[in-house]
Amino acid sequence: MKSITIEGSERESVGKVATKAVRNAGMVPCVIYG
Incomplete structure (x- = not known):
């Protein structure tokens, strides 16, 4: 199974x-919740 990575930053x-x-x-x- 492949994994993805999501990068985020606070506005x-x-x-x-x-x-x-x-x-x-x-x-x-x-x-994004959780």
């Missing part, structure tokens, strides 16, 4: 403008 700011900046940087904003 410094929240809101629509910050989310657009994350997307423009080539990253995907998300919420």
